[in-house]
Amino acid sequence: MQAADLSFHRSFLKTMFMGLKLGVSSKKMSYQERKRVIKLSANIAMAVAGNGMNWSRALIIRHAKHEKNKVLLRSLLGRKRYESITEPGFPLNFTWQRMIMKRRFRRTNSILRRGAHASNGATARVIARSMAKKRTRTLKSLVPGGESLDDFSLLGETIDYVISLQTQVNLMRLLTEVLSVSNLRKKELDKASREVKC
Structure with a gap:
């Protein structure tokens, strides 16, 4: 032990x-x-x-x-x-950490949205990120x-x-x-x- x-x-x-x-x-x-x-x-x-x-x-x-x-x-x-x-x-x-994370997520999501129509790979990434966010919200509630x-x-x-x-x-x-x-x-x-x- x-x-x-x-x-x-x-x-x-x-x-x-x-x-x-x-x-x-x-x-x-x-x-x-x-x-x-x-x-x-x-x-x-x-x-x-x-x-x-x-x-x-x-x-x-x-x-x-x-x-x-x-x-x-x-x-x-x-x-x-x-x-x-x-x-x-x-x-x-941790307000300041949350603000930094939100900015990062907004930038990443903006890039993904702009390129979402360019290929199926980008669409898959958007879906994966959406699922990850839902799971994160569930985890935060637990x-x-x-x-x-x-x-x-x-x-x-x-x-x-x-x-x-x-x-x-x-x-x-x-x-x-x-x-x-x-x-x-x-x-x-x-x-x-x-x-x-x-």
């Missing part, structure tokens, strides 16, 4: 356990509320482990928009970090904070986000298995203890 992977795992599990301890401590919580808190804790744990990436900050901001998430978020992130990420002026977009990214930044963010999602799934599965074994052993010990008393 690489050092970066180990660091991600440790950060994720630490934040996840803290979220479960803080958010699911009340016995009065409904099943749906527990489910919501577990999902929130998993997402924030992933965002904290993905520290520094645009998608991780965007994911925290998305959850912070809901009033009922704010207490848990402040506890997991710490007040200063929470406020620095969620304050209105936090830089999530990656948190993707709407503010230029195409080059989007690729790196997408790769990191997908890897983080896969790691989240693997760690949650492992956590479920460990807790299941722990509960099973507890039941066996309780049963053995009752038999000894009898």
Whole structure:
């Protein structure tokens, strides 16, 4: 296991356990509320482990928009970090990069349109570019904070986000298995203890 992977795992599990301890401590919580808190804790744990990436900050901001998430978020992130990420002026977009990319796209599209009638090859390029744009828009809608990214930044963010999602799934599965074994052993010990008393 690489050092970066180990660091991600440790950060994720630490934040996840803290979220479960803080958010699911009340016995009065409904099943749906527990489910919501577990999902929130998993997402924030992933965002904290993905520290520094645009998608991780965007994911925290998305959850912070809901009033009922704010207490848990402040506890997991710490007040200063929470406020620095969620304050209105936090830089999530790359306006200047977008402007450069738009100019490039306009120039390229203009050239392609002028030569589109010259050959079938040019027409194919126009169609390919149109399809690529549609796929890029779809990708931007799937990656948190993707709407503010230029195409080059989007690729790196997408790769990191997908890897983080896969790691989240693997760690949650492992956590479920460990807790299941722990509960099973507890039941066996309780049963053995009752038999000894009898």
